[in-house]
Amino acid sequence: xxxxxxxxxxxxxxxxxxxxxxxxxxxxxxxxxxxxxxxxxxxxxxxxxxxxxxxxxxxxxxxxxxxxxxxxxxxxxxxxxxxxxxxxxxxxxxxxxxxxxxxxxxxxxxxxxxxxxxxxxxxxxxxxxxxxxxxxxxxxxxxxxxxxxxxxxxxxxxxxxxx
Amino acid sequence: xxxxxxxxxxxxxxxxxxxxxxxxxxxxxxxxxxxxxxxxxxxxxxxxxxxxxxxxxxxxxxxxxxxxxxxxxxxxxxxxxxxxxxxxxxxxxxxxxxxxxxxxxxxxxxxxxxxxxxxxxxxxxxxxxxxxx
Numbered sequence: 001x002x003x004x005x006x007x008x009x010x011x012x013x014x015x016x017x018x019x020x021x022x023x024x025x026x027x028x029x030x031x032x033x034x035x036x037x038x039x040x041x042x043x044x045x046x047x048x049x050x051x052x053x054x055x056x057x058x059x060x061x062x063x064x065x066x067x068x069x070x071x072x073x074x075x076x077x078x079x080x081x082x083x084x085x086x087x088x089x090x091x092x093x094x095x096x097x098x099x100x101x102x103x104x105x106x107x108x109x110x111x112x113x114x115x116x117x118x119x120x121x122x123x124x125x126x127x128x129x130x131x132x133x134x135x136x137x138x139x140x141x142x143x144x145x146x147x148x149x150x151x152x153x154x155x156x157x158x159x160x161x162x163x
Numbered sequence: 164x165x166x167x168x169x170x171x172x173x174x175x176x177x178x179x180x181x182x183x184x185x186x187x188x189x190x191x192x193x194x195x196x197x198x199x200x201x202x203x204x205x206x207x208x209x210x211x212x213x214x215x216x217x218x219x220x221x222x223x224x225x226x227x228x229x230x231x232x233x234x235x236x237x238x239x240x241x242x243x244x245x246x247x248x249x250x251x252x253x254x255x256x257x258x259x260x261x262x263x264x265x266x267x268x269x270x271x272x273x274x275x276x277x278x279x280x281x282x283x284x285x286x287x288x289x290x291x292x293x294x295x296x
Contacts, residue, residue, distance in 0.1 A: 047245075048241050048243055048245060049241070049243040049244075049245055050245065074221075075271075075275070076271065076274060076275075077271070142244075143244065144242070144243075144244045145242070145243055145244055147243055147244075148243060148244030148245070150244075151244060
């Protein structure tokens with residue numbers, strides 16, 4: 001029997017690399033934002049754009065956003081009241097300023113107390129973290145908008161936002 | 164005896180394969196037909212609706228194909244950059260099997276593109292078009 005060395009080697013290298021990345025990410029990385037786990041929230045908030053991690057905004061931001069869904073960044077994203085209420089509770093319970101959210105507090109650094117920012121990409125910390133990204137990169141056809149996290153952060157849907 | 168069995172099972176298989184099983188998509192078409200007071204829909208009209216440009220809706224989404232792409236069997240792309248599964252049922256067989264979801268997206272997308280909700284006739288035509296794609 002011939003042993004397929006090449007595929008085996010590739011497999012081992014891939015596994016080792018994934019393990020390394022995962023270990024680093026799990027070791028309390030400040031670039032981890034727990035992804036949406038609720039299926040309804042994932043479906044309703046994730047069909048047009050990435051279902052942004054609730055920990056990226058404070059609770060009052062989510063409350064305001066869910067109350068203005070008919071004017072959702074220029075689109076009417078209205079939902080039936082029951083669904084909207086379920087989603088609001090989830091977002092608020094897992095918001096960046098909800099108890100024990102260690103990682104996201106960094107992203108909320110510099111947000112005026114009491115303010116309800118709507119765009120994650122306008123948070124002071126977000127802006128400073130992305131200050132080195134040149135303009136042409138934002139305009140790239142694979143990026144298009146600053147809300148398209150996965151264009152650069154390929155594991156964003158899993159919650160990882162390393163370089 | 165064996166021959167009879169073969170012939171019988173052949174006939175049964177033919178009947179089964181030709182019968183149309185009413186699924187959620189067919190139920191939707193039936194509802195739209197009743198609401199539109201028509202007996203059939205036109206895939207060609209559905210295609211025309213899908214590809215036409217409209218000035219009634221939002222300027223950045225003049226047509227269904229703006230986001231869904233010109234090829235119904237290829238993935239589309241929302242303005243946010245997010246991939247949209249192909250609209251063709253042959254490629255995405257799970258599509259249009261949840262009536263509430265179908266209605267939700269007709270409402271959103273027709274309003275975005277046309278500036279108004281779609282009529283039952285338009286919905287039926289469009290659904291017939293993508294079912295056949």
